[in-house]
Every structure is written in structure tokens, then in C-alpha cells.
Amino acid sequence: MSSLNQYFPTAEDPAMVTERSLSELAKTMTSSRILVIAYAVRERIAAGADVANFTVGDFSPQQFNIPSGLKAAITAAVDRNETYYPPAHGTPELRSALQRHYRDELGLDYPEDAFCVASGARPVLYAAYRCLLDPGEVVVTPAPSWNNNNFCHLVGAKHVVVPTQAEDGFMPTAESLAPHLRDARLLVLCSPMNPAGTMITEAQMRDICDLVLAENKRRNETGERLLYLMYDQVYRMLAFDGREHVTPVSVAPEMAAYTLFTDAISKCFGATGLRVGWIAAPPFIAARVKALMTHMGAWAPRPEQIGTAEFLSQPEAVHAFLTEFRAGIRARLKLLSDAFSSWKAEGLPVDVIPPQGAIYLSVRIDLEGQPGFPDEDSVRSYLLNEAGCAVVPFSAFGDSTNRGWFRFSVGAVSVEDIEACIPRIKAALQSAVS
Ligand SMILES: Cc1ncc(COP(=O)(O)O)c(C=O)c1O
Known part of the structure; x- marks a missing residue:
């Protein structure tokens, strides 16, 4: 059987794919930057890298299950x-x-x-x-x-x-x-x-x-x-x-x-x-x-x-489930929040808003503009490469003013993953400012 793939346009013929085929809407839709970052991180993890994946707003079945x-x-x-x-x-x-x-x-x-x-x-x-x-x-x-x-x-x-x-x-x-x-x-x-x-x-x-x-x-x-x-x-x-x-x-x-x-x-x-x-x-x-x-x-x-x-x-079943589910999420957020608060007190260039709700934590890592950190993406990549800490910047959520703020999402990481990542983040921060 011959593959039907031969009838489909290839990357060598972009006009066929765009101008001559697609609607204006289809041509101008953008992919979510959050997912672009998250997929790249997943690939690294699949290739064997030791990364705490704080990128996706999702749960891993090893961490959290439905009621x-x-x-x-x-x-x-x-x-x-x-x-x-x-x-x-x-x-x-x-x-x-x-x-x-x-x-x-x-x-x-x-x-x-x-x-x-x-x-x-x-x-x-x-x-x-x-x-x-x-x-x-x-x-x-x-x-x-x-x-x-x-x-x-x-x-x-x-x-x-x-x-x-x-x-x-x-x-x-x-x-x-x-x-x-x-x-x-x-x-x-x-x-x-x-x-x-x-x-x-x-x-x-x-x-x-x-x-x-x-x-x-x-x-x-x-x-x-x-x-x-x-x-x-x-x-x-x-x-x-x-x-x-x-x-x-x-x-x-x-x-x-x-x-x-x-x-x-x-x-x-x-x-x-x-x-x-x-x-x-x-x-x-x-x-x-x-x-x-x-x-x-x-x-x-x-x-x-x-x-x-x-x-x-x-x-009663809903409340019983939520009590346990919330405790698991809060414990993870609190570990991170306590670590960043203590580093802030030590003078490292970070800030954090203690956990309030959802599965997210807002953390500021104020390195952009320092030597070696020309832009926000250099800070994100540094955390990923040096600390195995994968996060999403607020700019991926349409925010151009709150520079240096990142989202940590904890639905897919264990307490042990976080405990292992915390010293790596601290060492990376210390080395960035030294
Ligand atoms: C604020 C907010 N609303 C809606 C959704 C989408 O929810 P659903 O998976 O039910 O489509 C998300 C998913 O990340 C979200 O963060």
C-alpha cells in the first residue's frame, strides 16, 4: 500500500499550507506559550534529566487521583x-x-x-x-x-x-x-x-x-x-x-x-x-x-x-476528598513558599506570595538585567539548566509589567521532588549573584 503522505504539502511549500488553504483565523492562532515551555521540559525529562516539573497546570496520577x-x-x-x-x-x-x-x-x-x-x-x-x-x-x-x-x-x-x-x-x-x-x-x-x-x-x-x-x-x-x-x-x-x-x-x-x-x-x-x-x-x-x-x-x-x-x-464524600487533596497541594506549596521566604530574609533577590489557593505559587526571581541574564528567558533557562527547576513566567500569561515573577505549579510533583529541588535552586541563586 502506498503512503498517502505523498499528497500532503511539505514544509518546502509553505504557501500551500497557509495562503492557499487556511482561514485567516487558523493562520493567526498562536499556540499557548505555557504548553510550548511545558512540552520542551517534558522532552528533557524523557531524555533522563533530573527536573522538578512545575510548569503544567495539571496533576500527575502518581501524585493525585480523582475521588x-x-x-x-x-x-x-x-x-x-x-x-x-x-x-x-x-x-x-x-x-x-x-x-x-x-x-x-x-x-x-x-x-x-x-x-x-x-x-x-x-x-x-x-x-x-x-x-x-x-x-x-x-x-x-x-x-x-x-x-x-x-x-x-x-x-x-x-x-x-x-x-x-x-x-x-x-x-x-x-x-x-x-x-x-x-x-x-x-x-x-x-x-x-x-x-x-x-x-x-x-x-x-x-x-x-x-x-x-x-x-x-x-x-x-x-x-x-x-x-x-x-x-x-x-x-x-x-x-x-x-x-x-x-x-x-x-x-x-x-x-x-x-x-x-x-x-x-x-x-x-x-x-x-x-x-x-x-x-x-x-x-x-x-x-x-x-x-x-x-x-x-x-x-x-x-x-x-x-x-x-x-x-x-x-x-460528606466531597468534603472528605477535598480535605486530603487540599492538604497535599498546600504541603507542596508551603515547602516552596517557606524556602523562598527564608532566602528573601537572607538577602537573595527573590520574593514570594504565601499560598492562598489553586495549585500555584507566585515567586519573583529578580535576576533579569544582572550580568549573564539579558532577558527573562535567560533566567527561566538558567533555573532549568542549573537547578532542574522548570517554571513558567507571568509573561506567558500576557503580563508585561510584573517582570521576574514566575508560576510554580505543584500538581505533578511530589514532596520529595520539591525537597530535592530546593537546595539546587538555592545553590543556583547564590551562584547567580556571587
Ligand atoms: C483559570 C482556568 N480556567 C479554566 C481552565 C480550563 O479548565 P478545563 O480543563 O475544565 O477546560 C483552566 C485550565 O488550566 C484554568 O486555569
Whole structure:
């Protein structure tokens, strides 16, 4: 049999691949810099290098597993041959389990038709962008933030990036947002936050909600298109040391009219490969997201929906799982955080924000501009080559102002990996400044 590969264009004929074949969108899509860095690190590890991989926002099965109750319910659903199409917006059991879960865990009494289920948070994020925005309309996000540049590109939105500061936990302040909201259609916030691992406070949230409500009050008088707040809370159950997850609707119930929650089991149940997410939104928006899902076919697999509904309906099992899961994540973050705090006290050029939430830690390694470190990438490569420490800079999350800040992600490393890496990082830092 002759290989069909002979009919496909090769790298020698780039015009055939680009100008003569692809859409403008396909030609201009960029790959995630986070994944580019992560794949390069994976290759090094596969080639035998001793590297602590803090790059991926994922879990390794050697470190963290999904809840056993969730796994058993999914397996049982497959065994019962629950393998046909689910409804495009989710099974009724899952939607009512989500309704109860939001009421009991978040104090938010949404109707069932506010929920639309999909295969993870990504499809509902994309669908929300698609359903709210026309080309050229403005989306405001803080920097750093996860993936909003790509969603803006996909829908042709104008992306306005608001810088943040370490003192505010890299959350935007109402003051920094205010000048940009007059023209905006969508503001996107995330807490606990990827990449910083920080959490928005109730006061920060209240100030931002006041702005959104005032702006929509004005628009309701003029008849202009409304301003929505998308609140990505995929890490909401991963909060440490008594910190409380706050939501726009819990601080100001009237924000329900303007808020879209995006959520998933991916991060909080260590279940990134299972693909169950959802949106909770004003029902007329959830209905449009459902319509889009019908065409995209991006629904969550039926057995996983059944398993999620059964697991969420056992709050004690959920809490028991989370207690252990959170402890494992916190222990890893704390080891790193304590090490960087002590080096800061010793005068090394580092800074760190103690763990607050998610699976991430914000660390500053202030070497850029020193001899031998002409740019940020030289610092990242130095850590990788000299300390076997693989991290992602905030610039990969669209942040051009918080130089020297890196994300450490701990879902794929063991406590022992971290303990082994810490002296290597310290030695590399000492040698960089000596
Ligand atoms: C803030 C945030 N939202 C959404 C997602 C995507 O979640 P999912 O895997 O459910 O699509 C991620 C994944 O890294 C994330 O960090």
C-alpha cells in the first residue's frame, strides 16, 4: 500500500499550507506559550534529566487521583451501557445536582435552567465569549490571566489588558478597571487565580461589583448593550488557611443579572482528563450556550456526567476528598513558599506570595538585567539548566509589567521532588549573584 503522505504539502511549500488553504483565523492562532515551555521540559525529562516539573497546570496520577466515589460511579455508568448522547446542556440529574451544590456550598439559589454543562470549562468559556460578543467589542482582563488573549482572538474581540501589582495579589483594583469599563462588554476575573495562586478579597470584589452595577444602571437608562462579568471559579474549592472563596453574586445578589460563572471538576477533583464543566448564567444566556453546544458537540461524556451528579450529591464524600487533596497541594506549596521566604530574609533577590489557593505559587526571581541574564528567558533557562527547576513566567500569561515573577505549579510533583529541588535552586541563586 502506498503512503498517502505523498499528497500532503511539505514544509518546502509553505504557501500551500497557509495562503492557499487556511482561514485567516487558523493562520493567526498562536499556540499557548505555557504548553510550548511545558512540552520542551517534558522532552528533557524523557531524555533522563533530573527536573522538578512545575510548569503544567495539571496533576500527575502518581501524585493525585480523582475521588474514588467519582471513579466508581463513572465505571458503573459505563458498565450499565450509559454510552449514548446526553442532552446538549447536561443530564437533568447533573443540572439538579449542580443547582443543589451551588445552593448548599456557595449560598447561590440559581434555577436549574441557569446551568449548561459541557466538556470542561474551556468550551463554556469559549461559548460565553461567542454568545456575548460581536467582533470589535471590548473585553477587559487583568494581567496576568489565563488564556483570555486566545479567546479574544477567536471571537475577534478587542482585548484591553489591565496591569496588576503584587501588593494586590495580582488582582485588578476597581480604580485600575474604572477607566476601561465604559466601553467594555465583558470583564473577566478568576479566583483562586491561575497563574498567581491568589484570591480576590471580599472588599476587592465589592468595589468591582459596584462599578459593574453602576455602569449597567447607566446603560439600562440609555439602552446600550450591557456589561457582563465572567467569573472563572474552576479552583474555588482549593482555598487554604481559612481563606474564603467570594463570588460577585454573594457580595451583591443583583450581580446575578450580569454574572456568568464558569466552573468544572477538572481542578478541584484532580480530574482534568474527565472533561466535565459548566456555566451558571442568566437562563437566557445559558440557553444560547446550549444552542452553541448542540452544534459544537462539546458536551461532557454521559458516564462522567452521571458520576459527577452522584458524587456531588454526597457532600460528606466531597468534603472528605477535598480535605486530603487540599492538604497535599498546600504541603507542596508551603515547602516552596517557606524556602523562598527564608532566602528573601537572607538577602537573595527573590520574593514570594504565601499560598492562598489553586495549585500555584507566585515567586519573583529578580535576576533579569544582572550580568549573564539579558532577558527573562535567560533566567527561566538558567533555573532549568542549573537547578532542574522548570517554571513558567507571568509573561506567558500576557503580563508585561510584573517582570521576574514566575508560576510554580505543584500538581505533578511530589514532596520529595520539591525537597530535592530546593537546595539546587538555592545553590543556583547564590551562584547567580556571587
Ligand atoms: C483559570 C482556568 N480556567 C479554566 C481552565 C480550563 O479548565 P478545563 O480543563 O475544565 O477546560 C483552566 C485550565 O488550566 C484554568 O486555569
